[in-house]
Amino acid sequence: MVFRPDRWPGCAGREWGRLLPKDADKSKVDLVRSRPDAIEHVDHDKRLWRRFYPPTGREGLVPVAFVFADTTAAKVANAVKVLEGTGRRYWAPRRYDSLYEKAVTALDYRQAVPVVTTTLEKLQEHGADAAVWRRLGRDGEQTLTAALDNPDGHALYRAQEARAEARDKQRRAAEREARRPVCSRCGRKFSDERWEEITVHRTAVRAGEKSVCGPCRADDVAREETGAEAARLQAAAPPEPQDGPAAGSRRLPGPSSARSRG
Known part of the structure; x- marks a missing residue:
């Protein structure tokens, strides 16, 4: 087989895998027309190729296989090298756009074309x-199932993302616990409710002494x-009654004083 560096043989498979069916929803059509990479935001189930191929359970586009025949091992190796070089943007996975870039080593195969190679002689013999x-991008030979699987793909991404998120949460x-205030009176740490009470404006004005x-x-x-x-x-x-007569008051004469005057 002769490969032109300016026309990678697998690019047709990739472009076909990016097409929408004729009866696609208008919103999907408008989205794809809006910018070149918009098709990547459309699920594979909504694309044309899934009308012809059943779900494989793997991420990625339609697989492409190259079977070399009537050639030498050196020519096969050279052809595979050309395929890998000129078609990298079609078969190579990408890095995931993750908040935890250092923790996530998984690769994104969702827009990649899985490309595998072998020879007719090996198929006839084994x-x-x-x-x-x-598979392009890998060393050594595998079974077809193993070659098409993506052990470093989306499943690994989800696991790494979950672990990284858990560590970040911890x-x-x-860090929040280290910032938690300590009571200036008894030495106890503030509860979440008390901490919020002294920091939220609508409750802080009635929170009293904020250091307790x-x-x-x-x-x-x-x-x-x-x-x-x-x-x-x-x-x-009521006011308490006084013990004696008020000062300056006159004492009225009683019956005994009247008799004495008589």
């Missing part, structure tokens, strides 16, 4: 189920309420 297939929780925890603040409120109640009761109580 059969198509044998480890006679080499880190953020530890919730229980200590409750003690302060109880003392304030007890003092206020005592003051209210004292203000509402």
Whole structure:
């Protein structure tokens, strides 16, 4: 086979895998026409190629196989090298766009064309189920199933993303705990409720002394309420009666004094 560097043989498979069916939803058609990479945001189930191929359970576009015949091992190796070089943008996976770039090593095969190669002689000698297939971008030969699988693909991405997210959550929780205020009176850490109470504007104005925890603040409120109640009761109580006559008052004559004058 002769391969032109300016026309990779597998590009037709990739472009066909990016087409929409004629009866595609208008919103999908408008989206794809809006920009060149918009098709990548359309599920494979909505594309034309899935009308002809059943689900494989793998990410990626339609697989392409090259079977070399009546040639030498050196020519096969050279042809595979050309395929890998000129077709990298078609078969090569991408890095995932992840918030945890350093933790995620998985590769995104969703827009890649799985390309495998072998020779007719190997198929005749060992059969198509044998480890006679080499996938572009990998070393060594595998069975066809193993060659088409993506062990470093989406399943690994989900696992790595979940682990990275869990570690990040633990880190953020530890950093938050390190910032948690400590009561200046009893030394206890603030509860989440008390911490929020002293920081949220609508509650901070009524939070009292912001350096004390919730229980200590409750003690302060109880003392304030007890003092206020005592003051209210004292203000509402009637005045106490005096023991003797008021100063400067005249004493009226009683019956005994009247008899003495008589």
